[in-house]
Amino acid sequence: MGFYIRSVGITIIFFMLQGCQNLDIKPDSSISNESYWSSEADAESALNGLYLRMRNSFTVHNxxxxxECRTGNISGGLQPGGIQSFIDNALTPNLTDANWQPFYTVISLANAIIHNADRITFSQPSRKDDVKSQAYFVRAWCYYNLVRLWGEVPIVTAFIDSDNHEQLFPTRSGIDEVFQLIKEDIGLADDLSPDNTPTEKSKASRAAIMMLKADIYLWLARVLGESNGALQVADRAINEVLSSNTYQLAENYENIFTQDDNNEIIFSIYYDLLENSNQYGSLLGQSRSLVPQAYQNNPIPVGSNHTMQFSNLFYERYRNRTSNDARAEVISQDMEISGTNFRWTNKFMGEMNGNIRVFTSDTRIYRLAEAYLFKAEILAEQGQFVEALSYINSVVKRAYGMDDFYTSVSNKEELNNILLEERIIEFAGECKSWFDMIRFGEVFNRVPSLAGREKDKQGNVLYFPVHVNSFSANPNIKQTPGYE
Structure with missing residues (x-):
């Protein structure tokens, strides 16, 4: 059952959040303490609204x-639009999609749930804990992405219910402070989460919480150099996921993307024809106006435009890295027609609604293959190379058709190279590669537009600038050094 049925009665939540623009976080009477938070049904509606807001706040381009686009693995399609600034890592404060506001729109509702759930009497106390756990998970996910994209960011944790609230015009907080909040939030999500797993992959199960926790603590260990047990926290979290009997690796790579209920998927963002059928796969399909009619959706999937595609660099370094990789044509295909090369992905291609393709594939956030590769990464950091290879081989068996594709490595650098390249191929187009390159310390080596730019923008070239609209909305916000 999708969000369409579950969301009846919560539409008001979206209207009441529309006034929250660019951290001009004004209170809204629609969710004041007196008028909204009075029943368990209110909390359930708000939680459903949180996931819809998580989907609808981020545009198809975001x-x-x-x-993905900053990695060098994506190039402009036949109708590229404004993608080149991201490919070139030449970001400016006026780029529409370099704006952090969508995250804060989601955070504002998570804050409302966290602060008001305790006012409500639930039929079962464990249900209240679950609602709060999921809200903490979503808030942690938002801040985790914010801090990695922008560095210092404003922290807003309060339920803004008055025009003079102290968090109404926040300043940017330091990276360490933001990560402290993230650790607290994912810790509370962990503590409050029930043992049972929700049947819907579009809600935060305990396994989803553990995946995010492992993700966070791997970043802390490998990027921020946190040595006080961060790697061990990540290991415990991923071990819990791997010991679950709920998930299993799909035998066929293509099925992961044609079946939204595939048992490999741990957490996803839900799309549906009746609600939102514009998942970002539409950018990687082909343009209906360009593909000859005889080939439209047979075999070339078409949508409204062709903004981007996998680059030649991606083909040469990753897609064609190993012959007979069963993932290759799922990730990307080419067909030349009358001198024009049409390139598209077979991931996230949705479904046909009559003679029109609608992009209703769910966005995969975490799947079991990543748990295996997280485990391999942890083992590599611990110097357990043979064990790490076994987890990599478990994932790539379906790609290469053999149990032990990788038999040995001579050092940690070689193992990390294998891990990173397999992640880039396995999760191509799944919005993992940019952060993977940073976590493995390879972003300046592998991204052509970043070569030799380690000190560019006063050392902030990997971060987004603050969008120009944020300054007019909040005078306390300062621009990232190097982008003034």
Whole structure:
């Protein structure tokens, strides 16, 4: 059952959040303490609204611009639009999609749930804990992405219920302070989460919480150099996921993307024909106006435009890295027609609604293959190379058709190279590669537009600038050094 049925009665939540623009976080009477938070049904509606807000706040471009386009693995399509600034890592404060506001729109509702759930009497106390756990999970996910994209960011944790609230015009907080909040939030999500797993992959199960926790603590260990047990926290979290009997690796790579209920998927963002059928896969399909009619959706999937595609660099370094990789044509295909090369992905291609393709594939956030590769990464950090290879081989078996594709490595550098390249291939187009390159310390080596730019923008070239609208909305916000 999708959000369409569950969301009846919560539409008001979206209207009441529309006034929250660019951290001009004004209170809204629609969710004041006196008028809204009075029953368990209110909390359940708000939680459903949180996931819809998580989907609807981020435009179709946000995902790819934030997490993929800066890697060198994406190039402009036949109708590229404004993608080149991201490909070139030449970001400016006026780029529409370099704006942090969508995250704060989601955070504002998470804050409302966290602060008001305790006012409500639930039929079962464990249900209240679950609602709060999911809200903490979503808030942690938002701040985790914010701090990695912008560095110092404003922290807003309060339920803004008055025009003179102290958090109404926040300043940017330091990276360490933001990560402290993230650790607290994912810790509370962990503590409050029930043992049972929700049947819907579009809600935060305990396994989803553990995946995010492992993700966070791997970043703390490998990027921020936190040595006080961060790697061990990540290991415990991922071990819990791997010991679950709920998930299993799909035998066929293509099925992961054609079946939204595939048992490999741990957490996803829900799309549906009746609500939102514009998942970002539409950017990687082909343009209906360009593909000859005889080939439209047979075999070339078409949508409204062709903004981006996998680059030649991606083909040469990753897609064609190993012959007979069963993932290759799922990730990307080419067909030349009358001198024009049409390139598209077979991931996230949705479904046909009559003769029109609608992009209703769910966005995969975490799947079991990543748990295996997180475990391999942890083992590599611990110097357990043979064990790490076994987890990599478990994932790539379906790609290469053999149990032990990788038999040995001579050092940690070689193992990390294998891990990073397999992650880039396995999760191509799934919004993982940008952060993977940073976590593995390879972003300046592998991204052509970043070569030799380690000190560019006063050392902040990997971060987004603050969008120009944020300054007019909040005079306490300062621009990232190097982008003034």
């Amino acid at each position: 995902w790819m611009y934030w997490f």
